[in-house]
Amino acid sequence: MNAAPTDTVQHESIYSGSIASWLTTVDHKRIGVMYGATALLYFIVGGVEALIIRLQLAAPEGAVVGADAYNQLFTMHGTTMVFLVLMPLAAAMFNFLIPLMVGARDVAFPRLNAFSFWTWFFGAILLNLAFFVNQAPDAGWFGYANLTSKQYNPGLGIDFWVLSLQIMGIASIASGVNFTVTALNMRAPGMSLMRMPLFVWMALIVQILMLLAFPAITVGLIFLLFDRFFDTNFYVAAAGGTPVLWQHLFWIFGHPEVYILILPSFGIVSEILPTFSRKPLFGAPFVIFSGILIGFLGFGVWSHHMFTTGLGPIADTAFSLGTMLIAIPTGVKIFNWIGTLWGGHIVMRTPLYFAVGMVALFIVGGLSGIMHASAPIDLQQHDSYFVVAHLHYVFFGGTVFGLLAGVCYWWPKVTGRMLGEGLGKLSFWVMFLGMNLTFFPMHFLGLDGMARRIYTYPAGAGWEQWNLMATVGAFVLTLGVLLFYVNLVRSLRSGEAATPDPWDGATLEWSMSSPPPEYNFAVIPTVNSARPLWLHKYGPTRDISTHTREDGTPPQPDHPVERIELPSPSHWPLVAAAGLTLAGGGTMVGLLPVLAGVAVLVVAVYWWAFQPLERPGNPIFEPARGTE
Amino acid sequence: MEPRSPQPRSISSGRGLCSAVALLVLGGSLAACGLADVPDWSTIQPASDLSRSIQDVYKTVWFWTAGIFVVVELLLVYAIIRYRRRPGDSGVPDQVHGFTALEIAWTLVPAAILFFIAIPTVRTIFEVQQKPPADRIEIAVIGHQWWWEFEYPDLGIVTANELHLPVGRTANLALASADVIHSFWVPRLGGKRDLNPGSENKLWFTPDSVGVFIGQCAELCGTSHANMRLKVFVETADSFDAWVEQQRRPAVQDSVGLQAFLSSGCAACHAIAGTPAQAKIGPDLTKFGSRSTIASGLLANEPDQLAAWLRDPESIKPGVRMPNLNLSEERIASLVAYLRSLR
Ligand SMILES: [Cu+2]
Ligand SMILES: [Cu+2]
Numbered sequence: 001m002n003a004a005p006t007d008t009v010q011h012e013s014i015y016s017g018s019i020a021s022w023l024t025t026v027d028h029k030r031i032g033v034m035y036g037a038t039a040l041l042y043f044i045v046g047g048v049e050a051l052i053i054r055l056q057l058a059a060p061e062g063a064v065v066g067a068d069a070y071n072q073l074f075t076m077h078g079t080t081m082v083f084l085v086l087m088p089l090a091a092a093m094f095n096f097l098i099p100l101m102v103g104a105r106d107v108a109f110p111r112l113n114a115f116s117f118w119t120w121f122f123g124a125i126l127l128n129l130a131f132f133v134n135q136a137p138d139a140g141w142f143g144y145a146n147l148t149s150k151q152y153n154p155g156l157g158i159d160f161w162v163l164s165l166q167i168m169g170i171a172s173i174a175s176g177v178n179f180t181v182t183a184l185n186m187r188a189p190g191m192s193l194m195r196m197p198l199f200v201w202m203a204l205i206v207q208i209l210m211l212l213a214f215p216a217i218t219v220g221l222i223f224l225l226f227d228r229f230f231d232t233n234f235y236v237a238a239a240g241g242t243p244v245l246w247q248h249l250f251w252i253f254g255h256p257e258v259y260i261l262i263l264p265s266f267g268i269v270s271e272i273l274p275t276f277s278r279k280p281l282f283g284a285p286f287v288i289f290s291g292i293l294i295g296f297l298g299f300g301v302w303s304h305h306m307f308t309t310g311l312g313p314i315a316d317t318a319f320s321l322g323t324m325l326i327a328i329p330t331g332v333k334i335f336n337w338i339g340t341l342w343g344g345h346i347v348m349r350t351p352l353y354f355a356v357g358m359v360a361l362f363i364v365g366g367l368s369g370i371m372h373a374s375a376p377i378d379l380q381q382h383d384s385y386f387v388v389a390h391l392h393y394v395f396f397g398g399t400v401f402g403l404l405a406g407v408c409y410w411w412p413k414v415t416g417r418m419l420g421e422g423l424g425k426l427s428f429w430v431m432f433l434g435m436n437l438t439f440f441p442m443h444f445l446g447l448d449g450m451a452r453r454i455y456t457y458p459a460g461a462g463w464e465q466w467n468l469m470a471t472v473g474a475f476v477l478t479l480g481v482l483l484f485y486v487n488l489v490r491s492l493r494s495g496e497a498a499t500p501d502p503w504d505g506a507t508l509e510w511s512m513s514s515p516p517p518e519y520n521f522a523v524i525p526t527v528n529s530a531r532p533l534w535l536h537k538y539g540p541t542r543d544i545s546t547h548t549r550e551d552g553t554p555p556q557p558d559h560p561v562e563r564i565e566l567p568s569p570s571h572w573p574l575v576a577a578a579g580l581t582l583a584g585g586g587t588m589v590g591l592l593p594v595l596a597g598v599a600v601l602v603v604a605v606y607w608w609a610f611q612p613l614e615r616p617g618n619p620i621f622e623p624a625r626g627t628e
Numbered sequence: 629m630e631p632r633s634p635q636p637r638s639i640s641s642g643r644g645l646c647s648a649v650a651l652l653v654l655g656g657s658l659a660a661c662g663l664a665d666v667p668d669w670s671t672i673q674p675a676s677d678l679s680r681s682i683q684d685v686y687k688t689v690w691f692w693t694a695g696i697f698v699v700v701e702l703l704l705v706y707a708i709i710r711y712r713r714r715p716g717d718s719g720v721p722d723q724v725h726g727f728t729a730l731e732i733a734w735t736l737v738p739a740a741i742l743f744f745i746a747i748p749t750v751r752t753i754f755e756v757q758q759k760p761p762a763d764r765i766e767i768a769v770i771g772h773q774w775w776w777e778f779e780y781p782d783l784g785i786v787t788a789n790e791l792h793l794p795v796g797r798t799a800n801l802a803l804a805s806a807d808v809i810h811s812f813w814v815p816r817l818g819g820k821r822d823l824n825p826g827s828e829n830k831l832w833f834t835p836d837s838v839g840v841f842i843g844q845c846a847e848l849c850g851t852s853h854a855n856m857r858l859k860v861f862v863e864t865a866d867s868f869d870a871w872v873e874q875q876r877r878p879a880v881q882d883s884v885g886l887q888a889f890l891s892s893g894c895a896a897c898h899a900i901a902g903t904p905a906q907a908k909i910g911p912d913l914t915k916f917g918s919r920s921t922i923a924s925g926l927l928a929n930e931p932d933q934l935a936a937w938l939r940d941p942e943s944i945k946p947g948v949r950m951p952n953l954n955l956s957e958e959r960i961a962s963l964v965a966y967l968r969s970l971r
Pocket of ligand 1: 100254255258301304465
């Protein structure tokens with residue numbers, strides 16, 4: 001990123017600086033950009049894996065890859081998309097936006113934030129290293145025991161998978177703590193919880209879900225590690241263990257994980273629809289509370305992934321009904337989004353296309369979800385292509401479209417450049433077409449009895465035409481994604497400069513230059529409504545419930561009016577993350593790298609702890625003369 | 629690689645369209661599709677009481693969800709088209725914050741709809757897991773990487789990959805696994821149920837139509853998970869009894885072939901009743917000649933395909949637990965003749 005964007009005021013770009021400045025940065029904006037860029041790269045990796053899968057299945061008896069390679073591909077595709085693309089892309093936005101939206105100069109724990117990023121970064125590399133030793137994990141992203149045991153999976157693949165998930169889990173928990181505290185404690189004066197932007201609300205729920213869900217999979221993974229490394233028998237039936245235990249632990253994590261993946265998109269859509277309809281979010285409190293309810297209920301439905309496991313009719317009933325209940329708050333959200341558009345002056349720009357696309361596609365995934373919420377129906381649909389269709393309508397149609405809507409929406413804020421409208425809309429339509437062409441036929445495949453995770457299928461089962469269609473669709477979808485990327489690159493190279501508030505937005509992030517100055521807010525704003533900037537532009541209103549007057553908040557001045565000190569960069573988070581990954585990954589090699597990794601970790605944490613946050617050389621901004 | 633389609637099929641080319649219509653047009657058309665040629669693997673062409681019960685719930689839920697889909701997507705599209713900003717739209721639209729009565733309505737209406745979905749769901753959950761009727765035939769199903777072992781304890785029959793059932797009589801399956809988790813799934817006969825190592829699962833259904841039904845292991849179980857298929861022959865009572873009788877009749881032992889079998893090391897893994905071969909690592913071959921397929925549905929039980937299997941099992945089924953024994957062509961020929969005589 002060269003050429004400082006032509007802002008009204010010429011700040012030094014927050015992105016300029018040496019590579020070392022990126023490695024040691026504790027600026028939430030730069031960390032957000034690093035999360036986003038890495039996630040967008042892994043999106044290509046996961047996408048290529050998917051394309052090979054689709055090529056293999058294009059016709060019966062496919063011979064593109066063999067059985068083992070295929071199992072590795074779908075395992076890595078799922079793991080990559082969940083942990084290396086969707087979660088970090090959402091994390092990119094949490095990082096960049098939460099402080100800006102709540103009126104803070106950084107996250108609560110800037111160095112912990114850097115540590116989260118680097119830990120995730122190294123964990124992701126560790127996972128993909130498995131390809132280079134030709135032993136990629138192959139037991140599915142859900143890694144059901146006892147297929148993951150040493151006996152049935154003797155190679156290193158599962159070790160890579162377990163260790164990298166464990167390491168990335170630490171990153172998730174650390175950032176969960178960080179953003180929970182940021183959203184709860186760092187809000188600008190006057191920003192009550194009910195005035196907090198919807199995106200931050202959904203992000204907050206996601207952080208709490210991460211904090212509560214990751215421990216479950218951590219325990220499951222530790223059991224698995226012990227089984228594999230120390231011959232314990234947690235999942236070994238012959239020794240009195242239970243493989244089904246893993247399923248419980250995994251899905252107690254796994255189902256909330258679904259909401260960890262979808263709620264950020266709910267938040268994004270809840271920001272975009274009001275902006276482009278030029279209205280407030282319809283029923284905002286209901287959207288917030290339905291989000292909380294979804295998160296809460298999400299912990300009580302995990303066994304809907306296990307209807308075929310044989311838990312008995314009582315459990316099946318409880319988990320069927322619980323799952324159906326979630327449809328109610330989800331429906332409330334969808335109706336409120338439509339209510340937001342209703343009566344608006346809808347401005348048809350690219351972010352709105354993606355946001356509406358997200359709603360339209362998510363409805364399909366939600367409804368097919370109601371089908372297999374019913375345990376008897378699930379006995380047929382479980383592990384069939386019907387579920388593949390369902391989950392891709394949720395994760396691609398819902399999460400990816402939502403996140404890409406967010407990318408389009410906040411891109412000008414992040415980069416200071418506008419995206420091309422024509423190319424943006426074109427990429428939307430090609431992706432929308434490709435997505436439906438790829439995933440809709442999978443409903444029919446499932447109903448026609450095609451099982452998931454099969455690398456080959458016989459001719460004559462009637463699956464040929466749908467599989468071929470899905471493969472063609474996958475390439476159309478790829479083209480759409482490529483167009484999207486081209487748009488990003490073109491914008492960076494030669495995009496039109498972005499004004500501070502290109503979409504006529506309502507929330508605080510639009511109140512400062514694009515990209516924001518390093519210190520975010522020249523003055524910490526005082527917030528008197530849920531739409532501070534909007535009310536500043538269009539006049540105060542009355543709060544509907546309290547009938548008190550709600551005022552706007554003016555945009556930020558160009559220069560600091562007070563002395564601003566920011567935390568100084570530190571390389572210890574990076575070193576600590578490297579040590580942690582070395583210690584974890586080293587277990588596959590031997591004791592020496594483990595000890596070395598632990599030593600690095602301990603030293604780094606020690607120095608980190610004693611390194612003052614403010615010290616000579618930290619960024620300081622003095623008020624410009626004459627702007628008092 | 630050998631041609632893998634074990635059975636000639638006649639599939640109407642219209643059936644893809646048929647299921648498309650089933651989803652896209654409202655409920656009733658679903659049943660109508662059943663009149664056309666019946667596909668082998670379909671989940672929505674029931675052939676047992678279990679799959680019919682599931683189908684009934686599915687129809688109800690399908691009806692409601694399809695209705696919701698149409699209404700909600702239409703509202704969305706309408707809103708986008710109707711309320712887009714037009715040249716005359718100056719200023720800002722009415723700043724409506726919400727409307728509580730509406731919120732209550734769109735909470736209660738979906739809740740009511742869910743009620744109509746929940747009732748048949750719960751009823752069917754209990755119905756399909758109640759105790760099976762007394763007139764039933766017990767079968768033990770044991771999953772192996774990557775083949776199925778079927779045992780009829782009351783009839784003294786052990787076989788593999790092909791299940792024979794009398795029409796109209798309940799089949800009560802006890803599901804277990806010898807290694808990892810598998811899942812028994814014959815779509816037209818009902819939903820799937822996992823085979824868990826260390827604990828037994830139950831699944832019962834009563835087939836109501838004569839025919840051959842295809843199934844597939846539905847839980848990822850390793851390299852050749854995709855190659856773990858099975859076939860269920862639902863027969864009239866008479867032909868089933870004939871099959872039982874044939875299975876229990878001792879095979880005429882051809883001692884030259886048996887010698888080849890024993891001296892090739894096959895007995896380390898396979899059992900043939902009435903011979904010294906009694907191992908249980910691979911499928912029981914006592915009546916191998918009466919099976920229509922080899923290796924869980926991958927090959928037709930024809931001499932050339934059987935020879936190909938013995939020559940190099942791995943090339944047919946990746947990861948297979950049967951080694952390539954580097955048999956001479958001569959040896960293969962006598963083994964083929966012997967195995968096919970076991971009927
Ligand atoms: Cu779930
Ligand atoms: Cu299996």
